[in-house]
Each structure stands twice: as structure tokens, then as C-alpha cells.
Amino acid sequence: MTNHRRAPSFNPTNGEDNAMFLDILHEAPLFGHRESRSLVGSCVYLFILAxxxxxxxxxxxxxQPVQSLIPSLLCSCNVALLMLTxxxxxxxVNQVQKIRLQGYYSFSQKLKHVVRLPFAIMAYGTASMLxxxxxRPYVSVLPILTVQRFIMSVEAISAASFMIVFVGYVRQYNSVNSQPDVLNSLYSPLQPAALEGLRYHEAGRLSDQQMALLQYQRENLHYLxxxxxxxxxxxxxxEQSNGTSTPQVDLAHLVATRDQELRTLSAEVDQLHSELNLARSLISERDREIQHVRNTNNQYVAENERLRAILGEWSMRAAKLERALEVERITNVELxxxxxxxxxxxxxx
Known part of the structure; x- marks a missing residue:
């Protein structure tokens, strides 16, 4: 019913309109100037963990020379490593943000969770040690030095594991030779032909992809x-060196080409803004529908409670009548x- 109500609000589009801005997939200016991410910081941190x-x-x-101070020194080293982490x-995080601005959305989504785990591990380990x-005066099951060494070993192994995963993703990003995957969101399910099949739970991820694409296009605009x-x-x-006002043909052509690309990207940004607004309107409409369903469900629940109360009252009356009939039957037997x-x-x- 909702689909029938929504369908007339969108005008059908032809194939030319659907492919209006898809030529940018083959002309992303930043793709030819993609910067590889350095692994020096990761290697230094792995060396510190080792x-x-x-x-x-x-x-x-x-x-061994300061054996009496070993627990305090280990605890201090743990706090220092937490600060370094x-x-x-x-x-x-800055590295991941740069990868996102380069248009590689999937890499940034994978890395943004991994980069925060070492600090969380160190924080939990430091809290446990402290x-x-x-x-310690009340717990003497294990020696304090053994517990500290165990916590430090677990911290180092866990943090190093996640850092190795991070390094692997960054190396994969540095060696990738494909177009930025954020451009794939140009084939958006928000196109009018696919609006009927849009799922509510995909709207948040789609909005995030569209926002990443907007950031990437802004970087393209800045570069252009x-x-x-x-x-x-x-x-x-x-012109100054030749002493003439006649522009060079090649440079003028390049300027015109770049200007055309700049206009195309500006139009693409406007298109993405409209798609974001459409996604938000769809989300709002789904929220209203869900709220309506919840209100109807609450009404049904209230009606069900009322019927249960009536049923309970009639059950009590039936029980009283049964008791009265039983008393009457006993009285008749006695009579x-x-x-x-x-x-x-x-x-x-």
C-alpha cells in the first residue's frame, strides 16, 4: 500500500539520465596521484611491542640489579606504553582518514576498527595490573611478578596481532591498482528504478558511503x-616570455578540459546531495511507518489486556456460580x- 502511494511521486528516467555522471568512474583525477601510506610508524610500534x-x-x-623495584618498574612501563599507544x-587514525579521502571506503571501514583496538587492549591491561x-595485600594466590608478566605478554601479543592485520591492509592498499571503490556508490539503489527494493537497514550504510563519496569529490575539486x-x-x-597575448593552444585546451572536469564534479556533488536528501526522506518515512505500527500494536495490547480482565471477571463469576450450585446440590441431598x-x-x- 505504501509502495503504491509512493510510486507516483517519482518520474521515470531514461538510460541517459541514469548514466548521467558515471563517466567520472574513468576520469577520477586523484586516482593517478594516489599516495601510498607509510608503514614506518607501524614498524616502529611493532618494534616497541617486541x-x-x-x-x-x-x-x-x-x-636483576633492582629486583625489589621490578613490580613498580613493570607497572610504570605499562603506563608508558599506554601513553605511546x-x-x-x-x-x-590520520592514516585511515587519508585512505578514506583517497576514495577507498572499504579499506577505511576495515581499518577504522582495527586501529583503536591496541589502545583498548593496553587500557584494559593497565587497569587490570593497577x-x-x-x-595485592589481600590476594596472595599468585606472585605479583608472575601476574604482571602474564598481563604484559597478553597485551603485547594481542596488540601486535592487530597491528599485523593493520599492516597487511595497508600493504594491500598500497598495492591495489583499481579505481576507488567509493565510486561504486554512484550505482546507487536510490535511483528511481530501484526505490521499491530499498531496505530500511541499508540506508545508514548507504548514507555513509555517499558522505565518503562527497568527501572524495571535494578532494577532487580541490586538486582540480x-x-x-x-x-x-x-x-x-x-605569454609574458613570448611577449604576446595569444595563448598557447595546448595549455588553453588543458585549462578548458580541467574546467570541464571541475564542472562535472560540481554537478556530481549536487546529484549526491539530492540522493542524500532522498535517503533521509525515505528513512523518515520508514520511521513514521514503524511508529504507526507500534501505536497500533500498543492499541492491540491494551485491548488484549481489557479482554483478559473481562475474561478473568467472568471466570470469577463462573467459579462463584459453581460453588453456589455445589452448595445447592449438597442442600438438596440433605433435604x-x-x-x-x-x-x-x-x-x-
């Missing part, structure tokens, strides 16, 4: 603007006994 693991395993030997996390240090300025500056320098007794007495007289 040194931390070595310290955890060989603490009794490495810190926080700083490295900011660096890794908690054990506080309760700089390119146009550079070409115009080269053109002006060439019959009395009548039979009186008859026997009369017959005997």
Missing part, C-alpha cells in the same frame, strides 16, 4: 582547482435425606 614482550618475558634477568593511535597492585591555477600560471608565464427419614418415621407410626 621490546615490551622481551621485557615481560625476561624481567627477572634484565632487571595513544599517540600512535592518533597517527594511525587493580591487582591495589589488592590547484591544477587549473597551476596551468593558468604557466600560461601567463608563457432428600430428611424427607426420606420423615417418611420412614411416619410409616413406622
Amino acid at each position: 621490546a615490551y614482550a622481551v621485557l615481560a618475558v625476561g624481567a627477572p634477568l634484565i632487571l 595513544g599517540m600512535f593511535q592518533q597517527y594511525f 587493580l591487582f597492585m591495589v589488592w 582547482s590547484e591544477e587549473i591555477l597551476r596551468l593558468q600560471e604557466s600560461l601567463s608565464k608563457y 432428600r435425606k430428611k424427607v426420606s427419614t420423615l417418611r420412614e418415621q411416619r410409616q413406622m407410626q
